Amino acid sequence: MSEFLDAVNGYVWSNALVYLCLAAGVYFSLRSRFVQVRQVREMVRLMLKGEKSPSGVSSFQALTMSLAGRIGTGNIAGVATAIAFGGPGALFWMWAMAFLGASTSFVECTLGQIYKTRDALTGEYRGGPAYYLSRAMAHTRAAGAFKVYGLIFAAVTVLACGLLLPSVQSNSMASAMESAWGFEKWWVGAGTVIVLAFVIIGGVKRIAAFASIVVPFMAVVYIALALVVVIVNGERIPEVLQLVFASAFGLDSAFGAIVGSAVMWGVKRGIYSNEAGQGTGPHAAAAAEVSHPAKQGLVQAFAVYVDTLFVCSATGFLILSTGAYRVFEGESESGPVLAEGGLLATTVEVGPAYAQVGFDTLWSGAGSTFIAVSLAFFCFTTIVAYYYMAETNLRFLLGRFSTASMPVIRGTVGSNLTMALQALILVSVILGAVSTATEAWVLGDIGVGLMAWLNIVGILILQQPAYRALWDYEKQKKAGLDPVFDPHALDIVGATFWENYDPNKTEEPQRART
16 A cells, blocks of 8 residues: 555655646746735735625734644744755755746635535635636536536545545654653544544634734744744855755755755755645635725735745754754665764664754754644644645535535535535544554645646646736726726626625625526
């Protein structure tokens, strides 16, 4: 089974996907006239100000829901893995992926808002790639093909977010707690399941409230303490920057043989961390109450910066400035050591331990505890976000397969399937906690890769409405207005929620179609 999963992962994460992610980011940046640069100030303003209603959450809550999914073990263990197998240069390619990915995130999250709907069972806003893949082309001859495409994405997302991805988070959390406090992994998994069940059963509103408190607090604390360590080692920053850039382009002889690995691991772990293009961000974006889709597209673009440029960079500089790293040839710990910072003991495994050792240089003995606590919060909120995305796509599947003569699919059967999904993610958390790190990461990479393939190809085809929304937003802002979206004026078809939208009402009209 292990060899089979490795083979599948190799096909999914071939060079083709890496270059597709980079090329798409470059194209979206040019097409949007580098919206990720021009609108940074507006991103921050919108992040702090936003509407809210009984059906939707505020822009800030949607941002924190998105960050809950983005900020997880990839920001700590993922960065360490990228450096270990791709060299310090992998950090540069994570930055490049974040810069380019911000434009990708804008496109996918704006599309998520344009084609969102209101859940008939819960009254909450729902949306995501499955929704825009099936709705954006509904008026064309290709409608049938895109409906099938949407169903495939929804099914893959339920599998990925309900089974494959949670195991990575629970594994890192359990390993860190076992290392710090000697807790049995079973107990960590069981404790996580109990708390997780309470949160996810409460629905999107409870998820948003939980994330809006936990995520900003832990992110700020983690970045602040990591920066303290980096500042103490400030004299090494020029050396670290030189190492990162030299390694990224093969200018350092020690890393010349793994330039390709630097690109691969930088992009791979960059997407795993910030999720730009993966199709997860649009789910949280669609849940927001805004008067114009571009508003949430801009907010979610900024989420990519927060994740990679802030949190991942804090981890990368922490590891490199303290010398708590080791680089292997052949993308495996069994390969020859190409370079090391000199601080790690020979028994230290690739992963959270790199950051733990780095923190120990300033607070001896406290590194394991701090990383364990950080991962506990980061990983838990990520698992909660995964559940929300899996549930959203399950709702999509239920809606598509239901008919007027079979409403039970959306009723009793739908409720039972939702409970089955909740049970599935709880089981995934338990199994992930006791799995090996290698097994967990392979499953997670497969889940991320499958979603990225489907979503990036989809938004390359469907991108035009996102740009129309952007130009319309900027035009209204220039006129001194608070932009309000009208799909008819922009010749956007299939945006049924917005066709009935009244900015003076707090809820979507009942006549809006699902």
